[in-house]
Amino acid sequence: MTAHFASITLRPFTLEDISAFTAAVNNSLDTLLPWMVWAHENYEEKEAASWINFTHLQRATGEAHEFAIVDEQDRLLGGAGIRFSRFRGDFSAMGYWVRSDVQGKGIASQAVNQLLKFGFERPAIKTIEILAAEANTASRRVAEKCGGRFVDYRYGLIILDSGPVNTAIYHFHRPQK
Numbered sequence: 289m290t291a292h293f294a295s296i297t298l299r300p301f302t303l304e305d306i307s308a309f310t311a312a313v314n315n316s317l318d319t320l321l322p323w324m325v326w327a328h329e330n331y332e333e334k335e336a337a338s339w340i341n342f343t344h345l346q347r348a349t350g351e352a353h354e355f356a357i358v359d360e361q362d363r364l365l366g367g368a369g370i371r372f373s374r375f376r377g378d379f380s381a382m383g384y385w386v387r388s389d390v391q392g393k394g395i396a397s398q399a400v401n402q403l404l405k406f407g408f409e410r411p412a413i414k415t416i417e418i419l420a421a422e423a424n425t426a427s428r429r430v431a432e433k434c435g436g437r438f439v440d441y442r443y444g445l446i447i448l449d450s451g452p453v454n455t456a457i458y459h460f461h462r463p464q465k
């Protein structure tokens with residue numbers, strides 16, 4: 289039986305996460321490289337620092353809330369975030385990644401469920417979106433497991449290193465009270 293993570297916490301990144309973040313990326317390239325354009329071999333601490341500082345800026349401007357996913361001992365398991373819609377007709381959107389060595393234990397699904405609660409605390413948000421490359425079965429399964437409704441495929445919403453790809457769109461609607 290696969291061990292399930294009893295509980296994860298989403299908290300803002302701090303500069304103390306730099307070395308754990310860098311190690312997590314470099315040790316997860318097998319699963320990150322196909323889908324995350326920011327990931328690359330020999331990812332460096334200065335890149336982690338710059339990303340973490342950027343997440344603080346995004347939080348301050350209200351553009352997005354990016355979180356470290358950590359376990360009960362505050363060990364970094366991955367990252368997850370919600371980017372708020374900026375224009376009428378846009379949707380707020382979630383993104384996530386999990387360290388390769390702890391994938392398949394329900395971590396991303398827990399993170400998405402927590403982000404959904406967090407996002408729908410804002411009355412203006414009626415719909416939250418996940419976009420996943422058509423071939424990214426793990427990410428699509430997370431969207432489905434968390435109750436996302438498959439809307440359609442659209443070509444080019446995600447651009448990978450190889451170029452634009454067919455993109456699966458999932459929507460989550462504000463739960464009815």
Ligand SMILES: CC(C)(COP(=O)(O)OP(=O)(O)OC[C@H]1O[C@@H](n2cnc3c(N)ncnc32)[C@H](O)[C@@H]1OP(=O)(O)O)[C@@H](O)C(=O)NCCC(=O)NCCS
Pocket residue numbers: 319320323324383384385386387390391392393394395396397398419420421424425426427429430433
């Ligand atoms: C997508 C990702 C975040 C999932 O993280 P995770 O913690 O392993 O997710 P969960 O354990 O909550 O759920 C994963 C589900 O996908 C399934 N899955 C994993 N790999 C799969 C594959 N190749 N084909 C089909 N299903 C797959 C798992 O079995 C599980 O479903 P189940 O609970 O029904 O068995 C992780 O694989 C990752 O970081 N990938 C690289 C980054 C990425 O793609 N991010 C998303 C960009 S849209």
